[in-house]
Amino acid sequence: MAVLDLKRKLAILSDAAKYDASCASSGAEKRNSLGGKGVGSTEGMGICHAYAPDGRCISLLKILLTNFCIYDCAYCVNRVSSNVARARFSVKEVVDLTLNFYKRNYIEGLFLSSGVIRTGDYTMDEMVRVARSLRLDHDFRGYIHLKLIPEASPELAAEAGLYADRVSINVELPRDESLAVLAPEKDAAGIKKAMGRMRLHIEDRNEPVKAGRARPRRFASGQSTQLIVGADGARDGDILARSAALYGSYQLKRVYYSAFSPIPDGSARLPLSRPPLVREHRLYQADWLMRFYGFGQGEIVAPGEDLDLAVDPKTAWALRHRGDFPVDVNTADRETLLRTPGLGARGVDRILQARAQTRLTLDDVKRVCGSVKRAKPFIVTADWTPGAATDAEGLRAALVAPQQLSLF
Amino acid sequence: MRVARLESEIDFDGWRTAARALRAEGVRPEAVVWTVERELFDQGLFPPHEGEGKAFGVPAAFVELARTVILHRSPERFALLYRILHRLERQPRLLDNPADTDVAKARDMAKGVGRAIHKMHAFVRFRRVEDVAPETPREQYVAWFEPAHRVTEAAAPFFARRFANMNWSILTPDACVHWDRAMLTMSAGADPADAPSQDAQEEMWRTYYASIFNPARLNPAMMKQEMPRRYWRNLPEAALIPDLIEKAQSRTETMVAAQPAKPSERVLKAALKHARGSYGEGNLTNLEEVAAGIQVCRRCDLWRDATQGVPGLGPARAALMIVGEQPGDQEDLQGVPFVGPAGQLLDRAMAQAGAPRDRVFVTNAVKHFKHEPRGKRRLHKTPDRGEVQACRWWLDAERRLVRPKVILALGATAVQAVFGKALPIGKTRGQRQALDGGELALVSWHPSFMLRIPDRDAKDRAYAELVTDLKQAWKLAG
Ligand code: SF4
Numbered sequence: 001m002a003v004l005d006l007k008r009k010l011a012i013l014s015d016a017a018k019y020d021a022s023c024a025s026s027g028a029e030k031r032n033s034l035g036g037k038g039v040g041s042t043e044g045m046g047i048c049h050a051y052a053p054d055g056r057c058i059s060l061l062k063i064l065l066t067n068f069c070i071y072d073c074a075y076c077v078n079r080v081s082s083n084v085a086r087a088r089f090s091v092k093e094v095v096d097l098t099l100n101f102y103k104r105n106y107i108e109g110l111f112l113s114s115g116v117i118r119t120g121d122y123t124m125d126e127m128v129r130v131a132r133s134l135r136l137d138h139d140f141r142g143y144i145h146l147k148l149i150p151e152a153s154p155e156l157a158a159e160a161g162l163y164a165d166r167v168s169i170n171v172e173l174p175r176d177e178s179l180a181v182l183a184p185e186k187d188a189a190g191i192k193k194a195m196g197r198m199r200l201h202i203e204d205r206n207e208p209v210k211a212g213r214a215r216p217r218r219f220a221s222g223q224s225t226q227l228i229v230g231a232d233g234a235r236d237g238d239i240l241a242r243s244a245a246l247y248g249s250y251q252l253k254r255v256y257y258s259a260f261s262p263i264p265d266g267s268a269r270l271p272l273s274r275p276p277l278v279r280e281h282r283l284y285q286a287d288w289l290m291r292f293y294g295f296g297q298g299e300i301v302a303p304g305e306d307l308d309l310a311v312d313p314k315t316a317w318a319l320r321h322r323g324d325f326p327v328d329v330n331t332a333d334r335e336t337l338l339r340t341p342g343l344g345a346r347g348v349d350r351i352l353q354a355r356a357q358t359r360l361t362l363d364d365v366k367r368v369c370g371s372v373k374r375a376k377p378f379i380v381t382a383d384w385t386p387g388a389a390t391d392a393e394g395l396r397a398a399l400v401a402p403q404q405l406s407l408f
Numbered sequence: 409m410r411v412a413r414l415e416s417e418i419d420f421d422g423w424r425t426a427a428r429a430l431r432a433e434g435v436r437p438e439a440v441v442w443t444v445e446r447e448l449f450d451q452g453l454f455p456p457h458e459g460e461g462k463a464f465g466v467p468a469a470f471v472e473l474a475r476t477v478i479l480h481r482s483p484e485r486f487a488l489l490y491r492i493l494h495r496l497e498r499q500p501r502l503l504d505n506p507a508d509t510d511v512a513k514a515r516d517m518a519k520g521v522g523r524a525i526h527k528m529h530a531f532v533r534f535r536r537v538e539d540v541a542p543e544t545p546r547e548q549y550v551a552w553f554e555p556a557h558r559v560t561e562a563a564a565p566f567f568a569r570r571f572a573n574m575n576w577s578i579l580t581p582d583a584c585v586h587w588d589r590a591m592l593t594m595s596a597g598a599d600p601a602d603a604p605s606q607d608a609q610e611e612m613w614r615t616y617y618a619s620i621f622n623p624a625r626l627n628p629a630m631m632k633q634e635m636p637r638r639y640w641r642n643l644p645e646a647a648l649i650p651d652l653i654e655k656a657q658s659r660t661e662t663m664v665a666a667q668p669a670k671p672s673e674r675v676l677k678a679a680l681k682h683a684r685g686s687y688g689e690g691n692l693t694n695l696e697e698v699a700a701g702i703q704v705c706r707r708c709d710l711w712r713d714a715t716q717g718v719p720g721l722g723p724a725r726a727a728l729m730i731v732g733e734q735p736g737d738q739e740d741l742q743g744v745p746f747v748g749p750a751g752q753l754l755d756r757a758m759a760q761a762g763a764p765r766d767r768v769f770v771t772n773a774v775k776h777f778k779h780e781p782r783g784k785r786r787l788h789k790t791p792d793r794g795e796v797q798a799c800r801w802w803l804d805a806e807r808r809l810v811r812p813k814v815i816l817a818l819g820a821t822a823v824q825a826v827f828g829k830a831l832p833i834g835k836t837r838g839q840r841q842a843l844d845g846g847e848l849a850l851v852s853w854h855p856s857f858m859l860r861i862p863d864r865d866a867k868d869r870a871y872a873e874l875v876t877d878l879k880q881a882w883k884l885a886g
Contacts (some may be wrong), residue, residue, distance in 0.1 A: 007615050014619040032569035041570040047530045048634065050645055052621030053652045054629025062620060100609050101616075103549065103574060104534045105567075122735075176712065189703055189716055245713040246508035248781030249740070277625060297781070350506040357505045364507035388874040 010097065012087040016067040016078055020170075021226055021258035025059045025108040025143040028165040029221060032117045038139030039103055042165070046108050046143065058109040060145065064129055065089055069115030071083060073183035075172065076259060080116045088117075091129045098134060102142055105205060109143030109165075110134070116149055124152035124160065129162035130405050150194040151187070157194060161201055161220040166253070168224045169194050171246065174239040178232030191300055195250040198223050200252070222253035229280055230260040236279070237303040240286055244297040247290075257283040278309050286313040293338050310400045315341040319399075325390050328380040330359050341399075342375030374399060414486070417582075419444070420478050422493050427490050429670035431464075437494050442486035457531045466496055469503050473518055479558045480517040488514055516886035524556040528563040531639050532578055534571075535607035549576040552642060559654050564592050579603050581817055610644040617645040692805050695724055701802070702775045708798040710776035710791070715740045720771025720806050727885035729769045729812035729847075730754075731803065733821040733854055740777035745770050750856035754818075757855065757871065758774045761878035768809050768882075773825035788856075796824050807845060814885040815847050817876065819854025836878060839886065848884055852877035 025046030032041035048057035059124035066088035067078040077084055089097075098110045112130055116123050127146055134140040144163040148157050161167055169191055173179045176188035202220060225246060227239060234242075243255045259280040286307060291297040293314070300313050308316040318325060318341045327336050329343075329351055337348045354360060354368060359382040366372045372379075377389045377399075389395065410425040430440060474489045490511050496502055503511055536547035537657075549571070557561070558791045560578065564585040567576065577586045579598040586593045594803035631649075692698050702717030711717065719737040721744060738748035746754050758765050774795055779786040791799075803825055807815070818828040824830055826849055829842075833851050841849045861867045 007612060009614060010615050011619045012618050034569060035572075037573060039571060039573060041566075043566070043569075047526070049530050050617060051635040053628055053631055053656065054621045055627030055648060056625070057620070057634065058617070058620060061616065065615075075864045097612070098654040101613060103547070103571070104607065104609055104613070105532050105551070105571075106609075106613050116686070135532065180684040192544075192715040193743070193747040200741055204860065220581070244781040247784055248779070249713070249715060249788040251784060277627075354505050354507040357501060358507060358508060367509075367512045368506045372632050 004151045006093060008317045009087040009089055009093070010063070012085050013064045013067060013089060014062065016064045016084070016115075017062045017111075019077065019258065020062065020111075020113060020147075021256035022111070022145070022168060022224055022254070024254065025145070027222055028252055030144050031141050033139075033141050034133040036143060039099070040109070040141030042108070042141070042143055049106055049108065056248070059108045059144065061098055061107045061109070062093070062111040063089070063097075063113075065094065065112060065114035065123070067115050068117050068395070070118075071116055071183070073186060074170070074407075075182055091126060094130045095133045095138065095331060098142075099138060099140065102140070107142075108346060110129070110147070111145040112149075113147035113191055116151070120149040120151035121153050121156060124149045124156045128156060128160050128163070131160065131245075148194060148198070150191045154194075154197050157198060158201055161198065164220050166222050166315050167198060168226070169198070170226045172226065173232050174227050174229075174234040174242045175232055178234065184231065186309050192249075195223065195225070195246075195252075199250045223250065224252055224254040224256065225395055226256040226258055228260050229257050229283060235304055236283060236286070237301040237305045239283060240290070240297050240301060241303050243287060244290060244315060255287060276309065276347075279307070282307040282309060282313060289313055289317075294335060295339075311396065312341070314339070315399055316376060319396055320388055325378045326380045326386050327378065329365060330355050330380075330382060340375060340378050342370060342372065342378070409441060410435055410439055411443060412486070413442050414442070415453055418561070420475050421449055423474070423478060423486055423489070427493055427854055428464075430490065431493060431497070437487065437491040440487065440489070440490060440578060440667065457497055466493065467500070470496065473503070473514055476518040476521050477514050479521045479524075479562060481557050482517060485517060485871060490519075521557050521559060521562075524568075525563045526558045527636075527639065528553060528555050528559055529566050531635075531643060532567070533642065533644055534576060535604040536609075537604055545788045547574045549574055550603050551576070551578045552598075552600050553578055553580050554638075554642060555580055555582070556636075560585055561594060568592055607644075614645050614648055618648055618652060621652065623652075623659040626653065626656040626660075628653055632672070636742075692809070695719070695806070695809055698802060698805050698809065705775070705802070707801060708776075708795045710774065710778050710795060710799075713779070714776040716743050716773040718743055718745050718772065719802075720769055720779075720810075721745050722769030722771075722810075723767060724810060726767060726769035726810055727813045728767075728881055729771065729807065729815045730881075731809055731815060731817050731822040731826055732772045733819050733856070734768070734772050734774040734791055735777045736788060736856070737777070737779070740779075745772055749859055750854070753855040753858060754869075755884065757875050757878055761875045761882060763878050763882035771803065773803060775802055791821060793824065796821060800825050800828075807847070812847055812885070814881050815843065815849045816881040817849060817851045818874075819857060822854070823851050837873065838880070840880075850877055850881050850884075 013098050025042075026044065028042035028044070028255060030042060030044055033039050046059050048059045050058040052058055064078070066086075067084065067086060068086050069076070069078045072079045072081050094110070094112065098107075101107045101110070110130070112127055114123050114127055121337055131144050131146060134144065144164045145166045145168065146160045147168050150169050157167070161183040171191055172186070173182060179188045180185050198220070202222065227242065229239060232352060239257070246252050246255055257280050286300045290297055295317070297301075299317060302306050307313055311319070318339070325340070327340055329337065334348060334352060337343055337351060338345065343351070349369035350358060351365065354364060358364070362372060362376070362381045365375065365379070365381055369375065376384070377386045377395055380386070386395045410430065412430065414422040414426070468494070477485050489512060492502065492514060495510065502508060505511060506515065532551045532553050534551045535851060560580045560583045564578070567578065568587050571587070573589060575588055581597045584594065584595045584598050606820040640649070659686055692701065699719040702719050705711060705717060718739050720729075725739055726770055732746060732750070735745060736748040736750065739745055739751070741837060745751070755765060758768070774791040777786075778789045778791050778795065780789050815826055817823045820830060820833065823833065826843070831851060837850070837852050839850075843849050852874050855874065858867050858870050858874070861870065
């Protein structure tokens with residue numbers, strides 16, 4: 001086999017990693033390199049060091065250790081039957097690249113994933129060696145995210161959590177049944193079990209420490225997962241129900257949705273068309289409503305149904321509940337305001353703050369929320385009432401036009 | 409007209425002293441001109457710079473806001489801050505009204521400054537300088553950066569925390585900051601030529617940048633919103649952008665147009681081998697097969713949102729079998745029955761009753777955890793009759809294989825599964841009943857029932873009854 005130079009390897013193995021939606025580097029324990037020997041800090045909030053032409057943020061060196069893989073998952077560009085160029089990094093190469101990039105302030109840390117070579121344990125062990133070397137040999141204090149191989153042994157997964165800030169296991173397909181069809185070697189139950197074990201590890205670590213005992217060493221503070229949207233027939237309602245179950249079962253920090261994207265040398269088992277990117281966007285909005293706005297999954301969209309692509313899920317909900325509107329921004333409680341289209345969590349807090357002093361006008365709301373375009377038909381202010389607009393036939397159409405998303 | 413002259417563009421202390429004096433004198437905001445220019449207004453009246461303004465109280469949030477706003481490049485920032493200060497005298501809670509025009513403007517500026525700091529943290533690109541003295545090698549890095557506002561000083565501590573063990577400098581047109589692994593120092597603004605012009609890693613970084621984006625998702629508008637053009641000049645990767653955008657469309661088309669390759673026969677065979685066969689009805693000859701079968705069971709829908717099936721646990725030939733309702737949150741994660749709060753209560757009761765847990769076969773009527781997500785938690789839901797009925801298949805297999813003398817059913821669901829019908833527990837507990845399979849059956853309260861009773865006495869009573877029933881069951885089994 002020809003020896004590839006490092007640059008070529010980097011091109012192949014970062015190209016292969018681009019389908020993974022997760023990139024966030026937030027939620028790590030705060031730490032810095034003062035008093036240490038190495039480099040690095042995390043400040044709670046991650047930093048996006050660049051943006052790619054696809055609009056996504058680059059905060060981590062996101063690469064695969066190798067894109068050789070013994071499996072044949074239809075949606076995956078690295079499946080054994082695909083004809084893409086292959087490469088493999090050595091442990092040291094990944095460590096050096098990470099440090100070199102980090103010291104120049106290109107990245108927040110490393111996101112390491114891998115195709116499965118030989119066995120799950122062998123592959124996981126290589127990945128753990130990268131993290132261990134960064135932490136122990138180089139006193140690296142930046143962010144590390146490791147993608148676990150679900151079938152690797154629990155001990156290796158636990159060790160991964162010792163060095164990584166975040167670990168994740170991709171569920172990939174929202175329906176276990178489709179996993180059986182599109183990724184016959186993947187075992188949905190095995191993935192769930194691995195996530196369950198990881199939750200127990202993470203919780204264990206957060207137990208209060210007995211007096212006189214040292215706190216066990218650093219352990220991942222969270223796990224996340226990714227669902228591919230549009231590769232199987234799952235509807236948005238099914239996808240969100242799955243997310244709700246995953247959040248509740250495994251205390252996930254995030255579920256990422258990745259619109260199924262055409263891949264080079266695609267498999268014949270996949271749908272030909274790709275879902276509109278706006279669908280992914282709507283799913284994130286719906287997910288957000290569940291996590292931060294107190295919406296139950298069932299309130300947003302029923303299983304077996306899809307989200308409205310033309311309006312955001314909160315507006316769609318409000319249009320179905322017109323009887324609850326308009327709400328008076330000067331008197332309504334927080335929960336009600338949070339459910340009003342166009343009012344974000346920050347805006348709502350500011351409204352509550354401001355109204356202690358003044359009766360808010362439409363202009364005031366505009367100043368604290370940035371815009372009232374969407375909120376206008378749903379709110380009453382000191383100088384504005386939508387009158388019959390809330391119930392108007394054409395309201396939905398009026399709300400669609402101005403915010404048509406052009407993601408492509 | 410009063411003229412207030414400050415030492416520098418970010419001279420907060422100077423502004424504060426001047427503002428304090430002006431306000432003490434009652435000078436109206438319209439009557440002040442703020443400047444940092446030396447020559448201008450040399451004939452003007454200057455407010456005293458030290459000591460003469462009497463201190464007065466303002467909300468701490470204002471001082472903080474002003475410190476930030478002063479870093480903004482807008483020439484009107486000094487005047488705006490003084491106007492707010494002036495208004496605070498009569499409206500001490502002014503800052504709490506985010507809808508006020510002046511307040512909103514100041515907050516916008518502060519937000520802009522915050523964003524500029526953040527972007528500086530993100531977009532500074534260090535270049536390594538060759539060692540000046542090779543005999544004492546140390547890593548020295550220099551960056552050239554043009555911040556949107558005058559934030560160099562404010563942004564510097566972040567770099568000191570992150571790159572504590574490197575020597576580095578960040579040069580900007582306003583000011584330069586240097587870190588020698590111990591202290592931050594400032595110097596006057598510099599020129600791009602003072603910084604190194606390249607770094608060997610930039611070629612690697614550009615390779616990464618070009619490879620990590622997905623051409624099928626091209627969205628330059630979004631990119632520009634987060635990475636404004638004003639920063640591109642000093643980002644080594646930004647030079648690639650036009651070309652990447654231009655080629656994205658054709659790259660996508662090539663991808664889509666490419667004929668899917670036929671997977672090799674070998675691969676398909678391997679896939680088939682991995683696909684699991686279903687469990688065969690009736691051919692369960694030992695408990696391992698039962699446990700494996702439960703993992704792939706699809707007899708009802710509960711497997712879907714559960715982590716795993718939880719089979720019974722205990723000696724393959726136990727004289728006593730205890731049947732509970734279904735696994736809970738902890739059982740679901742660990743794959744072991746009765747390890748959560750209810751399990752701990754059962755352990756305690758069993759110990760008290762003298763029935764050693766490791767000699768009893770403990771299982772559940774339903775093998776998968778039925779629950780409903782509620783935010784970040786899972787709320788237990790009682791399995792319905794259909795589910796109990798479907799899962800009885802596994803309980804019956806366990807009964808057939810373990811062949812216990814006595815079965816203790818805990819709670820209504822277990823009763824339903826063991827007897828095939830409902831019985832009132834309060835009335836029937838304590839009575840032994842013969843089952844068709846020849847076993848003796850007893851019923852008792854489910855420990856999680858005790859966890860839910862609010863009344864202390866009733867709780868203690870139910871617990872004592874459970875201990876009594878366990879004792880009896882153990883004796884009968886003995
Ligand atoms: S609960 Fe019982 S019947 Fe339902 S899927 Fe699980 S093992 Fe099968």
